[in-house]
Amino acid sequence: xxxxxxxxxxxxxxxxxxxxxxxxxxxxxxxxxxxxxxxxxxxxxxxxxxxxxxxxxxxxxxxxxxxxxxxxxxxxxxxxxxxxxxxxxxxxxxxxxxxxxxxxxxxxxxxxxxxxxxxxxxxxxxxxxxxxxxxxxxxxxxxxxxxxxxxxxxxxxxxxxxxx
Numbered sequence: 001x002x003x004x005x006x007x008x009x010x011x012x013x014x015x016x017x018x019x020x021x022x023x024x025x026x027x028x029x030x031x032x033x034x035x036x037x038x039x040x041x042x043x044x045x046x047x048x049x050x051x052x053x054x055x056x057x058x059x060x061x062x063x064x065x066x067x068x069x070x071x072x073x074x075x076x077x078x079x080x081x082x083x084x085x086x087x088x089x090x091x092x093x094x095x096x097x098x099x100x101x102x103x104x105x106x107x108x109x110x111x112x113x114x115x116x117x118x119x120x121x122x123x124x125x126x127x128x129x130x131x132x133x134x135x136x137x138x139x140x141x142x143x144x145x146x147x148x149x150x151x152x153x154x155x156x157x158x159x160x161x162x163x164x
């Protein structure tokens with residue numbers, strides 16, 4: 001992912017965050033948003049968002065459609081890089097009417113961004129992207145630290161990124 005694309009995604013996320021803040025939902029930090037099956041929802045994201053998330057998110061030790069592997073003790077460990085769906089989903093009943101419009105507006109911005117750079121649009125559940133990243137070797141779990149080791153290009157060859 002280029003730094004320009006990452007910055008464009010950050011800008012869409014910042015605009016979505018501002019729209020959510022203006023609507024004023026309440027978060028009880030219950031973690032329900034990350035327990036997908038238990039609360040009857042699925043987190044979808046685009047392949048660009050998946051790439052953005054996996055570039056800096058902490059490691060994960062499981063992939064399941066049931067919940068987010070980045071949730072630890074009801075808190076998000078991938079807070080800064082979390083996808084649009086995470087940013088806009090709140091359990092607050094008073095926010096339910098505002099949520100669809102906010103997500104649709106910013107999802108359209110992400111789609112336009114993909115179109116502008118000639119990137120095909122793929123919108124898939126989180127667990128699919130996470131499993132694919134493991135299966136094709138783009139992500140390797142670091143056994144002791146549970147951190148991701150992502151391949152990067154150095155002088156035209158693949159090298160391991162330093163762990164953080």
